[in-house]
Amino acid sequence: MPQIFEASKKAFITGNEAIAWAxxxxxxxxxxxxxxxxxxxxxxYWTRLAPEYGKxxxxxxxxxxxxxxxxxxxxxxxxxxxxxxxPGNVLMxxxxxxxxxxxxxxxxxxxxxxxxSSGTVVYSQQExxxxxYGGNGEGHRxxxxxxxxxxxxxxxxxxxxxxxxxRFPTFLLGDGYQAKMREPLEMYNPEEHGIEMVKxxxxxxxxxxxxxxxxxxxxxxxxxxEEELYEVVLKFAAEYEAITPELVEYEEKxxxxxxxxxxxxxxxxxxxxxxxxxxxxxxIKAGYFRPITLRPFPQKQLREAINRKPARKLLIxxxxxxxxxxxxxxxxxxxxxxxxxxxxxxxxxxxxxxINKVKSIM
Amino acid sequence: MGEYASGKxxxxxxxxxxxxxxxxxxxxxxxxxxxxxxTLRTLKNDLEKKGLKVLAFTRAQSFGxxxxxxxxxPAARWALKQEGDIILDVGYGVFGAQTLxxxxxxxxxxxxxxxxxxxxxxxxxxNRERIRSxxxxxxxxxxIVANTHMGDESTIDIIKAGNQEIxxxxxxxxxxxxxxxxxxxxxxxxxxxxxxxxxxxxRFMPTAIW
Numbered sequence: 001m002p003q004i005f006e007a008s009k010k011a012f013i014t015g016n017e018a019i020a021w022a023x024x025x026x027x028x029x030x031x032x033x034x035x036x037x038x039x040x041x042x043x044x045y046w047t048r049l050a051p052e053y054g055k056x057x058x059x060x061x062x063x064x065x066x067x068x069x070x071x072x073x074x075x076x077x078x079x080x081x082x083x084x085x086x087p088g089n090v091l092m093x094x095x096x097x098x099x100x101x102x103x104x105x106x107x108x109x110x111x112x113x114x115x116x117s118s119g120t121v122v123y124s125q126q127e128x129x130x131x132x133y134g135g136n137g138e139g140h141r142x143x144x145x146x147x148x149x150x151x152x153x154x155x156x157x158x159x160x161x162x163x164x165x166x167r168f169p170t171f172l173l174g175d176g177y178q179a180k181m182r183e184p185l186e187m188y189n190p191e192e193h194g195i196e197m198v199k200x201x202x203x204x205x206x207x208x209x210x211x212x213x214x215x216x217x218x219x220x221x222x223x224x225x226e227e228e229l230y231e232v233v234l235k236f237a238a239e240y241e242a243i244t245p246e247l248v249e250y251e252e253k254x255x256x257x258x259x260x261x262x263x264x265x266x267x268x269x270x271x272x273x274x275x276x277x278x279x280x281x282x283x284i285k286a287g288y289f290r291p292i293t294l295r296p297f298p299q300k301q302l303r304e305a306i307n308r309k310p311a312r313k314l315l316i317x318x319x320x321x322x323x324x325x326x327x328x329x330x331x332x333x334x335x336x337x338x339x340x341x342x343x344x345x346x347x348x349x350x351x352x353x354x355i356n357k358v359k360s361i362m
Numbered sequence: 363m364g365e366y367a368s369g370k371x372x373x374x375x376x377x378x379x380x381x382x383x384x385x386x387x388x389x390x391x392x393x394x395x396x397x398x399x400x401t402l403r404t405l406k407n408d409l410e411k412k413g414l415k416v417l418a419f420t421r422a423q424s425f426g427x428x429x430x431x432x433x434x435x436p437a438a439r440w441a442l443k444q445e446g447d448i449i450l451d452v453g454y455g456v457f458g459a460q461t462l463x464x465x466x467x468x469x470x471x472x473x474x475x476x477x478x479x480x481x482x483x484x485x486x487x488x489n490r491e492r493i494r495s496x497x498x499x500x501x502x503x504x505x506i507v508a509n510t511h512m513g514d515e516s517t518i519d520i521i522k523a524g525n526q527e528i529x530x531x532x533x534x535x536x537x538x539x540x541x542x543x544x545x546x547x548x549x550x551x552x553x554x555x556x557x558x559x560x561x562x563x564x565r566f567m568p569t570a571i572w
Contacts, residue, residue, distance in 0.1 A: 176572065177572065182367050
């Protein structure tokens with residue numbers, strides 16, 4: 001694979017640009033997309049870079065089409081991706097569901113905006129439920145929630161590999177702040193960091209006679225009989241559960257002696273991290289837990305963190321009205337820790353908000 | 363004008379305030395046609411309290427317009443008819459200096475100066491070739507403001523090395539460097555040896571929406 005950078009270099013960029021550059025470094029070949037804020041600069045920068053590096057881009061007529069063209073492109077063996085937000089994420093759930101059904105290595109970036117409907121173009125964490133469990137039926141997908149530009153860059157590269165290695169649709173879940181904020185990061189060729197990019201391969205049009213040279217390639221999103229579907233759903237569920245331990249990622253700080261653990265994800269975890277440091281300096285034993293994979297959720301690790309001391313309280317902080325909260329409760333069912341919440345739907349959360357909340361409940 | 367996130371608004375605000383401090387009448391115009399409702403909106407009131415006149419949409423004016431999108435603030439079209447000094451903060455986009463087509467009398471004005479703000483740490487202006495082609499694509503550029511920085515991780519070395527590359531390209535293209543910009547936090551760095559005049563700026567944009 002040709003190297004995009006002569007050497008790794010530090011740059012000052014927005015999160016959306018980080019995605020475009022990382023996709024390029026990851027060897028992505030084509031992006032399909034339809035404009036929506038706050039992901040527009042992913043497209044803007046990809047379309048500026050694409051001609052220089054011989055890459056493709058198609059602006060489709062809507063998000064349904066953008067999602068389905070990615071489904072088509074990856075079947076032909078192309079490393080393809082899309083990016084969207086808000087109502088566009090809603091529309092893309094149908095193609096995302098197809099990718100779940102057919103086990104397509106689709107990679108999509110979601111930059112959350114406010115909702116319901118067009119809401120705001122600015123920021124939220126209100127697309128957690130949709131991005132983790134938005135398809136009809138019970139498909140499986142992998143969702144990384146990033147917190148910094150460096151992570152956006154790293155997990156875009158990783159996201160392509162995860163999708164092609166495991167053949168489950170993979171998502172990078174960001175938000176409008178991460179999309180538009182500017183901060184320094186290191187841009188690098190994956191090889192320089194010892195990352196080997198998974199080779200892409202066509203899923204259709206394969207050589208050889210079926211039954212003699214090779215098994216048939218069943219890429220199927222509809223079945224005639226209940227039992228046929230039942231078998232496939234169970235098979236995929238078992239496969240997903242088997243790889244879950246190697247997929248799960250999380251970050252934990254100071255939970256060993258924590259009276260209260262602050263649970264957050266994405267950009268809010270930056271505020272939580274600061275809040276924990278300040279609270280500790282003030283003598284309040286606070287801990288920090290952040291799922292990086294929202295799906296699969298690090299449920300075993302969170303249960304362990306809660307029970308280590310054990311913590312008396314778990315504070316769930318999110319820029320949504322209880323999406324991480326619901327996700328967490330279903331994952332840690334049976335734990336007796338008191339769960340408190342700080343829900344600020346569609347607005348930013350800073351360390352001060354978390355500190356005040358903690359002090360009001362401790 | 364300049365590349366997306368090159369520091370145009372920060373430079374424009376600081377220049378406007380600098381002129382204001384000299385007792386001049388200053389109008390700052392948000393001419394962002396890509397995200398016309400976002401750039402200076404949240405800063406408008408604070409800047410007006412400092413005595414600037416700011417032509418930008420307010421919340422009330424943009425309520426219901428919701429999305430980003432191509433929309434020109436009518437006051438921006440006639441901005442050059444304002445008294446005193448006028449600073450146009452031209453948003454990024456593919457049209458470069460052509461955006462000034464939207465402003466009445468821009469090309470007839472003998473006083474109009476088009477300044478390109480360039481940060482060498484931005485990948486699209488991150489080497490000589492890219493700077494060269496970027497400036498050429500902008501169209502008319504009368505002077506360059508060298509604004510290399512790395513946000514909170516800026517160092518004098520990064521700034522000096524990056525701006526040096528900008529100076530080289532500017533010399534090749536025959537475009538003067540107006541000045542170079544440094545975060546006021548770096549004022550005490552002890553560095554005195556500046557080839558090109560330095561203006562220290564206070565960062566306002568961290569309180570903008572994005």
